[in-house]
Amino acid sequence: MSELPYTSHYPNSLPIWDKLKDHQTKLKQIHLRDEFAKDPDRAKRFFKQAAGIYLDYSKNLITDETIELLSELANEAGLPEAITAMFNGEKINNSEERPALHVALRNQSSTAFEVDGENVMPEVKAALNQMERFVWSIHSAQWRGYTNKRFTDVVHLGIGGSYLGPKVVSAALKPYWKAGINLHYVANIDGTHITEELKHLSPETTLFIIASKSFGTQETIMNAKSAKAWFLRNGGEEEDVHKHFVAITANTQKAYNFGIREENIFPMWDWVGGRYSLWSTIGLPIALTIGIENFKNLLAGAHEMDEHFRTAPITENIPAILGLLGVWYSNFFNADSHAILPYDHYLRALPAHIQQLDMESNGKTVTHKGEPVEWSTGPIIWGGAGANGQHAYHQLLHQGTHFLPADFIMPLRTHNHIGDHHALLLSNCLSQSQALMQGKTLDEAKAELKAQGRTDEQIEELAPHKVIPGNRPSNTMLFEKATPKTIGALIAMYEHKVFVQGVIWSINSFDQWGVELGKELGEHIYEIITGAKETNGQDSSTKNLIDLFKQINNRI
Structure with a gap:
C-alpha cells in the first residue's frame, strides 16, 4: 500500500494541536454577540468570495488568532502537499491504490491529468x-x-x-x-x-x-x-x-x-x-x-472552484477554511453533528448528497496506515430545506443541549418572483443565523415579559424558558442565483472541504469498506432467502429473522 508524505502524521501529536487546545480554553469564555459589539469590522474580515460563492464565516467561535492557528495546523498536516498530490493524479486512495481525480472531469483548460x-x-x-x-x-x-x-x-x-x-x-x-x-x-x-x-x-x-x-x-x-x-x-x-x-x-x-x-x-x-x-x-x-x-457550465463552475482550491493560500481558501472550521468544532468542541440548511426549494436534496459525500468519505476509525484513530473524525451530517425546519428541528439548534454548527445556504435572486416571497425567505435565513449567534439573555427575556404586562411572579416563572443561549456557530453561503455554474462551484466546494478534513485527520477519504461489507453480507443473505444457500453460520438473530420472512412469504 502506497504512502504519501502527508499521510504519516497523527494530528493530536502535531505541535500545533496543544496550542489549539489552549486557545479553545480561552475562546469558550467569549460570546459572539460581544465579539460583534466590540469589532464593527468582524463581518468584513471573516468574509470570502470565490467562483460565485460568498462565504460569511464571522458567526463562528473564532478570532484572527484562531485562523492563524488553524492555518498552521493545515501546514503541519501537509494540506498544501495533499492538494498538489490530488491534482497530480497520485494514488491518494492508498487502500485501493487509486487516484481520486474527479477534478479532471471538469477540467476546462489544456492541462493534462x-x-x-x-x-x-x-x-x-x-x-x-x-x-x-x-x-x-x-x-x-x-x-x-x-x-x-x-x-x-x-x-x-x-x-x-x-x-x-x-x-x-x-x-x-x-x-x-x-x-x-x-x-x-x-x-x-x-x-x-x-x-x-x-x-x-x-x-x-x-x-x-x-x-x-x-x-x-x-x-x-x-x-x-x-x-x-x-x-x-x-x-x-x-x-x-x-x-x-x-x-x-x-x-x-x-x-x-x-x-x-x-x-x-x-x-x-x-x-x-x-x-x-x-x-x-x-x-x-x-x-x-x-x-x-x-x-458544461456546471463543469465550468466546479473547475473554477477547483482552481481556487488549488491556488489560494489557506487563509483565503474557502474549502480549506470550511474544512478547518469543521476540525475545530469536531476535535476541540466535541461537536458530533453538522446541519446543512438550504433556503431554496430547488436545493432541498442537497443535505442528502452532502451527507453521503461527508459521512461515506470521513466515517473512518483507522488512519492511512491502518492504525486506530485517537481523535474524532467525520461528523453526522443532516438537515433540510428552510424555512420548514424552523418550525421543527431548529428548536434543538437554539435551545438544545447539543453543540451543533450549521451551514445556511441561499441564492440572492430567485427563479420565481412572487411578491415578497424571496425577501421573506432571506429574512428567515438571516434571522436564524443571527438568533443562533446572539441568543436571548435572562434580562432580555424578563424585559420582554414585563413589556407584555406580565406580573412579577409570572416573569420569574416564565423568563428561564425564553432564554436562548446563543453563541452557536454557523456559516452563511450566498450566491447570486442558482445557475449551473454556481451549483457546480457549491458542490465542488463541499467535496474539497471533506478532503481537507480527511487530510487533517490522516484518513483516506476515498474508500468505503464499511459500505462494501454491507454489500457482501446482503448478497449472501439474499442467496439464503432464495434458497441458493443454507443458513449455516448465521447468527441466531439473523437466522430467526430470515426464517420469519420465509414463513410469512410462504418460502419454507
Whole structure:
C-alpha cells in the first residue's frame, strides 16, 4: 500500500494541536454577540468570495488568532502537499491504490491529468462528446422508441453516488429543464419505488439509464431487471430493448448481455469515486434535462472552484477554511453533528448528497496506515430545506443541549418572483443565523415579559424558558442565483472541504469498506432467502429473522 508524505502524521501529536487546545480554553469564555459589539469590522474580515460563492464565516467561535492557528495546523498536516498530490493524479486512495481525480472531469483548460503516466483527458473529452451526441439525438428526436414516438420520460436507475449527485443537481437546476423531458430516479430496492414510478409511464416513450460501475450492484440491477420485465410485458420485444436502455458502466460485456448496444454504453473509471461521479457520464440524466451546454457550465463552475482550491493560500481558501472550521468544532468542541440548511426549494436534496459525500468519505476509525484513530473524525451530517425546519428541528439548534454548527445556504435572486416571497425567505435565513449567534439573555427575556404586562411572579416563572443561549456557530453561503455554474462551484466546494478534513485527520477519504461489507453480507443473505444457500453460520438473530420472512412469504 502506497504512502504519501502527508499521510504519516497523527494530528493530536502535531505541535500545533496543544496550542489549539489552549486557545479553545480561552475562546469558550467569549460570546459572539460581544465579539460583534466590540469589532464593527468582524463581518468584513471573516468574509470570502470565490467562483460565485460568498462565504460569511464571522458567526463562528473564532478570532484572527484562531485562523492563524488553524492555518498552521493545515501546514503541519501537509494540506498544501495533499492538494498538489490530488491534482497530480497520485494514488491518494492508498487502500485501493487509486487516484481520486474527479477534478479532471471538469477540467476546462489544456492541462493534462495523468493516471499511471497516461493523460486521461482524451478519454474524458471523448466521453463528454459521446454524451453530447446522445443528448442531441434525444432532444432532436433522431433517436426514438420502438413505435417511433419521441421520448418523454427518462428513468435513471442507480444508487449511492450514481443517484444522489445527479438527483441534487437536476433538482437544483429545474428552471433549466428542457421542455418535453421528464426525469425520474429509482434507487431504493423496495419494489414500491419502481412500481410507483412506472405506474404513469408508457414503455413506448420511456428511456432507462442503468448506472452501475460493475453492472452488478444488487439494488440497481434488480431494478433494471424489473424495468426490462415491465417493458417486455407492456408491448416491447427483446429486439427493442436497445432502443430504450443505455448503460453507464465499466463492465461493457454485462451491459451488452443485458441487451444494450456497445455504442450506448458510457464509460466509468476506477479513479472516480461514486460520490464524486456526477461530473462524469453519471451526469447523463442531468445533461438530458438541462442540455449539454448547461452541463458544461456546471463543469465550468466546479473547475473554477477547483482552481481556487488549488491556488489560494489557506487563509483565503474557502474549502480549506470550511474544512478547518469543521476540525475545530469536531476535535476541540466535541461537536458530533453538522446541519446543512438550504433556503431554496430547488436545493432541498442537497443535505442528502452532502451527507453521503461527508459521512461515506470521513466515517473512518483507522488512519492511512491502518492504525486506530485517537481523535474524532467525520461528523453526522443532516438537515433540510428552510424555512420548514424552523418550525421543527431548529428548536434543538437554539435551545438544545447539543453543540451543533450549521451551514445556511441561499441564492440572492430567485427563479420565481412572487411578491415578497424571496425577501421573506432571506429574512428567515438571516434571522436564524443571527438568533443562533446572539441568543436571548435572562434580562432580555424578563424585559420582554414585563413589556407584555406580565406580573412579577409570572416573569420569574416564565423568563428561564425564553432564554436562548446563543453563541452557536454557523456559516452563511450566498450566491447570486442558482445557475449551473454556481451549483457546480457549491458542490465542488463541499467535496474539497471533506478532503481537507480527511487530510487533517490522516484518513483516506476515498474508500468505503464499511459500505462494501454491507454489500457482501446482503448478497449472501439474499442467496439464503432464495434458497441458493443454507443458513449455516448465521447468527441466531439473523437466522430467526430470515426464517420469519420465509414463513410469512410462504418460502419454507
